[in-house]
Amino acid sequence: MRSLHAVLWALSAGPGLAATAAAQQPMRTPADGHTIHVLAPHVVDGQVAGPFHHYCKVISPEPVIECLIYLSTDSLAPLSEIEYIVAKTLTRTDLVSLADWNKNWHDHAQEISTRRVQVLDLPPDQAKEVADLVAKTDGIIFHLWPHGWKIPTGKVTIAQSVGHVNITMAEKMSRGR
Secondary structure, three states, rough: OOOHHHHHHHEEEEEEEHHHHHHHHHOOOOOOOOOOOEEEEEEOOOOOEEEEEEEEEEEEEOOOOEEEEEOOOOOOOOOOOEEEEEEEEHHHOOOOHHHHHHEEEEEEHHHHOOEEEEEEEOOOHHHHHHHHOOOOOOEEEOOOOOOOOOOOOOOOEEEEOOOOOOOOHHHHHOOOO
């Protein structure tokens, strides 16, 4: 009997019956569609870290965008963070208190203005369209994997954008307009 590791490795790394069946009828999964590739540093536990590779997809039209975040583009890189990018029309309402916004969220227009964010793998005009859309959003980053550890520890922290700026109640209620 093969070990669980061998079975999982075979399914992810090599062709076989599962791959042949999938080629005949591709099965869609929630992981499909994370094709928007963005590179940006974050502040994790008070220290600048990264840059992190974000692979993002739009999950609802407001927009709400989900990003799977890795330290490298290596196919075996572990998932280290998840970021939700949410329209300011949602985050700058009663759904998120001002104190929680200032502690946990960041303004993508402000972050993009620092020039630390790069939209990769797209022609410049399309990269600008992505940046313009994301500038109308706020983000929250869940950091899952402590730097230097071989496994996650169960400690989840909120990472932050480099150069994060707190907002006032008036700015929050303007919804970024």
